[in-house]
Amino acid sequence: MIKKTLWTVSIITWVILLFNPGNIMTMEHCHVSSAGPSMQSFEMLLEMNPISNQLLGWTLMVIAMMLPKLISHLELLSFQTFSKYRFINCLSFTLGYLATWSVVGFGMVWIIIGCNLKFPNSFVPAIIVGFLTLIWQFSPWKQIFLNKCHKHTIVSSRFLKGIYEAFKYGSTHGLYCVGAGWGLMLFPMLLPVGHNLAMILVTIIMLTEHMEHPRVPKWEINFRLKFYKFIWYKVRFVK
Structure with a gap:
């Protein structure tokens, strides 16, 4: 049902x-x-792209890309919770997770606006962030956050305390996901064109890397291909 x-x-x-x-x-x-950074251009950019709209777009992007990654955590949370508290605890976890990404998203939106003000309709910001993200992908710090994403928490069986601990569990898991995927989330938003395709590709990357087992953090070129291998084996089996 949760899945x-x-x-x-x-x-x-x-x-x-x-x-x-x-x-x-x-x-x-x-x-x-598009004429370049100035107070007039900044005001015009905000008028044409209200912060509220950008935050809404960011939140929808997080929901679309991240919800499937929460399946294992919510299933475990549901399993260990009394049936009468199951829905509210799962909802509290999800809201905590989204709250973390929303706070981060507020800062990300201003970065996106700043980049568009300085480099309107340019690939330069996306190229810079893409390069930094590529380095981060193969760094030990990325692996540390991915390892932490596998942590599960047992919440209290009491009603109010359980809700609080579920929210805390979700927000903490959100922090780990931010650490692992900040660059992958920011990159598509900086592209002047092709951001939809980029979001789909990034979603696949993020889903597959969260399917991997925890590893020893170190510098290594690891493309985390478990998901693709799974699909390949499934296709061969069907044939």
């Missing part, structure tokens, strides 16, 4: 993102805002 619900919500959110209502996933520019 089906999360995938359904994720797919519905993906459809919303791909239709991009109100340009919540893109930055609009005019001749003033």
Whole structure:
């Protein structure tokens, strides 16, 4: 039930993102805002791209890309919780997780706006962030955060304390996910074109790396191919 619900919500959110209502996933520019950094261009950029719209787009992106990664945590949380508290604890965990990404998203949105103000319709910010992300992908610090993403927490069986601990569990797990995937989440948002395709590719990367078992943190070129191997074996088996 949890798996089906999360995938359904994720797919519905993906459809919303791909239709991009109100340009919540893109930055609009005019001749003033594209003329270069100035107070006038900054005000024009904010007027054409309200912070509220950008935060909404960021939140929808997190929901679409991240919800499937929470399946194992929510299933375990559901298993260890009394049935009468199951829904509220799972909801509290999810809200805690989204709250962490929302706080981070506020800072990310300002980074995106700043990059669009300094480099309007340019690939330069995306190239820089992509390069930094590539280094981070193979660093021991990335692996440390991925390892922490496998941590599970037992919450209290009492009603209010259980809700609080589930929220804390979700927000802490969100911090680990931020540490592991900050660059992968920021990169698509900096692309002047092709951000939808980039989001899909990044989602696949993030899903597959969270399927990997914990490893010793060290510098290594590890493409974390467990998910792709699983698909390949499935295809061969069907044939």
